[in-house]
Amino acid sequence: MYFLINQSLTILRYCLLATCVLPLTSLHAMATPLPSLEQRLSYVEAMLHNDDPISTGIAPMASPWHTGWMMVAAVLVFFMVLPGLALFYGGLVRQKNVLSILATCFGIAGVVTILWWACGYSLVFGHNFNSPFLGGSEYFFLQGVTSLPNTNYAYWIAQNIFCIYELAFAIITPALIFGASAERMKFLAVLFYTLLWMFSVYFPLAHMVWGNNGLFNGLLNPDAWMPALDFAGGTVVHMSSGISSLVLCIILGKRLGYGKEPMMPHSLVLTVVGAGILWIGWYGFNAGSALAVDSVAMNAFMTTTLAAGTGCLTWPTMEFLFRGKPSVLGFCSGAVAGLVVVTPAAGFIDSTGAVSLGCVAGIIPYFACTTFKKIFRYDDALDSFGIHGVGGTIGALLTGLFATPAVNAHLISPITMHNGLEQALRNKTIWLIQAKALGISLCYVVIASLIVTHLVKFLMTLRSEQEDESQGLDISEHGEEGYTMSG
Numbered sequence: 001m002y003f004l005i006n007q008s009l010t011i012l013r014y015c016l017l018a019t020c021v022l023p024l025t026s027l028h029a030m031a032t033p034l035p036s037l038e039q040r041l042s043y044v045e046a047m048l049h050n051d052d053p054i055s056t057g058i059a060p061m062a063s064p065w066h067t068g069w070m071m072v073a074a075v076l077v078f079f080m081v082l083p084g085l086a087l088f089y090g091g092l093v094r095q096k097n098v099l100s101i102l103a104t105c106f107g108i109a110g111v112v113t114i115l116w117w118a119c120g121y122s123l124v125f126g127h128n129f130n131s132p133f134l135g136g137s138e139y140f141f142l143q144g145v146t147s148l149p150n151t152n153y154a155y156w157i158a159q160n161i162f163c164i165y166e167l168a169f170a171i172i173t174p175a176l177i178f179g180a181s182a183e184r185m186k187f188l189a190v191l192f193y194t195l196l197w198m199f200s201v202y203f204p205l206a207h208m209v210w211g212n213n214g215l216f217n218g219l220l221n222p223d224a225w226m227p228a229l230d231f232a233g234g235t236v237v238h239m240s241s242g243i244s245s246l247v248l249c250i251i252l253g254k255r256l257g258y259g260k261e262p263m264m265p266h267s268l269v270l271t272v273v274g275a276g277i278l279w280i281g282w283y284g285f286n287a288g289s290a291l292a293v294d295s296v297a298m299n300a301f302m303t304t305t306l307a308a309g310t311g312c313l314t315w316p317t318m319e320f321l322f323r324g325k326p327s328v329l330g331f332c333s334g335a336v337a338g339l340v341v342v343t344p345a346a347g348f349i350d351s352t353g354a355v356s357l358g359c360v361a362g363i364i365p366y367f368a369c370t371t372f373k374k375i376f377r378y379d380d381a382l383d384s385f386g387i388h389g390v391g392g393t394i395g396a397l398l399t400g401l402f403a404t405p406a407v408n409a410h411l412i413s414p415i416t417m418h419n420g421l422e423q424a425l426r427n428k429t430i431w432l433i434q435a436k437a438l439g440i441s442l443c444y445v446v447i448a449s450l451i452v453t454h455l456v457k458f459l460m461t462l463r464s465e466q467e468d469e470s471q472g473l474d475i476s477e478h479g480e481e482g483y484t485m486s487g
Contacts (some may be wrong), residue, residue: 050292052155060149063156069293070161076284077168081105081175084281088274088332089179092382095266096472097183098482104178104190111194112171117142120170121163123203124211125153132215132225135207152212153220154291165288173202173237179382180245183263184255184469187477189462193248193452200448201244205441206236216437218421219410227421228437229403229430231300232289234344234396235438240445242389246380247449252462254379256469263381268328275332279308282339286346299407300346303354304339307346310355311338314362333369333387337361340391345399348411353402357395365391396438400431 035043039056046053053060086105090098112120119140126136139145142163150159174194178185208215209230216235218227230236255263265271286304290297315334316326341361342354349357369386380386405411405425416422424430456462463469468476475481 047156050156050294052151060151060155062147062149062158062161066154066156066292067158067161069297070157070165070288070291073284073288074161074165074168076281077165077172077288080278080281080285081109081168081172084274084277085172085175086274087270088278088336089182089382091267091270091272091274092179092265093182094263094472095482096474098266098270098474099478099480100187100473101178101182103187103478105175107187107191108175108178108194109171111191112174112198113167115195115198116163116167116170120198120203121145121166124170124206125150125163125166127152127211127213130213132211132213132221133204133208135211157291162291169233169237169285170198170202170206173233173241174198176238176241176384176388177245177248179384180249180380181252182381183473184463185248185252186461186464187473189456189460192460193456196452196455197244197449200452201240201445202236205240205445208441209236216441218416218419218433219413220415222415222418224419224421226433226437226440227416227419227424228396228433229348229399229421230344230396231347231399232286232343234340234392234399235441238340238343238388238392239396239438239441240392242385242387242392243442243445244449244452245384246378246389247446248453249380249385250378251450251453251457255381256466258379259377265329271332272328275335279335279339282308282343286339286343290347296347296408296410299350302351303342303346303349306351306354307338307342307358307361308335309338310358311335311341311361314338314359315366318363318366333366333383334362337365337387337391340388341365341395341398343392344396345402348399348403348408350402350404350407353404356402357398360394360398361391364394393438393442397431397434400429400434403430 035056035058039058042056043053043058046056047063047066050066082105086102090101093101121142122137122139123135126138128136128138145159145163147158147160149155149157150162154162174197177197178190209217209228211217212220213223214221215225216228216230217224218229221227257263282304283301287297287301290300312331312335315337316330319330320326338358338361341357345353345357365387368390369383373380373386403411403425411425412422416425421430421433424433453462464473464476
């Protein structure tokens with residue numbers, strides 16, 4: 001029996017070798033001497049375990065299953081924006097402004113895509129600037145971005161797929177901001193703000209946190225000044241967009257009639273559909289951030305589900321305790337808050353940590369969206385700050401409390417030993433590193449957002465005229481209506 005099993009495993013390895021190595025071998029490589037059987041088997045083993053194949057003597061090439069998963073993950077993250085976020089936000093605004101939300105999501109997708117092609121990808125994931133603050137110029141206009149892996153970040157994923165996957169993150173981040181300024185900001189100002197914000201906030205911050213020589217990249221940069229952790233974007237995506245949304249909505253001012261007349265969501269059905277799409281898409285967001293089909297991705301898939309489900313229950317429970325009734329919007333908000341809070345931690349924590357984060361997500365952001373907002377009287381229309389700003393910050397901080405090498409072996413490596421992350425893990429002081437990195441990032445985002453907002457306000461009209469705002473942005477900005485009864 002042992003002989004048969006051993007022979008079966010050998011045959012399986014040959015099949016993997018035939019299906020994964022030979023189809024991806026270039027004509028040039030075919031002209032060179034073929035590697036030995038031992039080298040090729042070691043190469044397949046490295047591919048299976050998402051390890052560095054350098055010891056095999058064979059250059060890494062894109063793996064079909066790792067790259068295939070990343071293509072699916074990229075689609076899922078794009079699905080979060082269009083239609084997920086568009087429907088989620090669109091249902092929360094009044095009927096006269098629903099198309100303005102959809103236009104915002106589509107407009108941002110277009111602007112950021114062009115920026116990403118021209119220079120954004122290179123400024124985040126390039127390296128020839130040799131800077132902890134910005135990447136480089138080697139990938140401007142996606143020159144050199146081919147189907148070969150960028151081994152600075154992933155050994156087995158085609159770089160062009162990695163590029164598009166990260167583009168989806170770059171699109172959804174600024175789109176989150178405009179939930180706070182919904183129903184009163186001019187469309188042209190939205191696009192111009194996005195343009196400036198990407199250069200001043202997103203590109204530098206994403207490189208600092210995710211770039212292989214970034215200031216805060218504890219996993220990839222042995223010389224990280226502050227070796228922090230952010231698995232899928234607690235700081236880069238949620239904290240940055242949430243803090244910026246608060247700055248923007250305060251400078252923009254309150255909606256006409258805010259606090260004096262009801263401003264109820266026009267369609268909670270759309271919001272529920274959008275929330276469901278966001279939950280589904282978040283698997284690409286979090287599990288995809290493992291950049292492979294491996295145990296880290298599987299763990300992130302599990303923790304994402306647990307945190308979302310826990311938040312989905314905790315938020316309406318808080319509503320029941322304080323208001324007497326759990327709302328459908330509360331279920332949606334709790335699920336999204338759970339997903340936000342677990343985002344920076346998904347690949348570093350176990351199931352107990354995920355449930356704990358889900359509970360926190362249903363409590364603290366709940367108070368941020370209700371009590372805190374009432375006390376300080378700012379008009380965060382769709383609770384971008386309360387859920388994403390507060391939730392992302394809490395999640396990044398709690399990552400330092402719940403991270404464990406038992407679920408992510410990359411926390412213990414020569415890189416983390418050199419930059420001090422491993423020692424902080426053993427001493428249980430990662431939370432302190434997280435707090436410092438968050439503090440610096442938060443100050444940077446606030447200052448940059450203030451500059452961007454005032455610059456846009458100086459160069460063009462930031463807010464719609466009162467008459468246009470009363471009429472609704474659908475008509476005044478786009479000349480259309482979301483719903484017509486004439487057929």
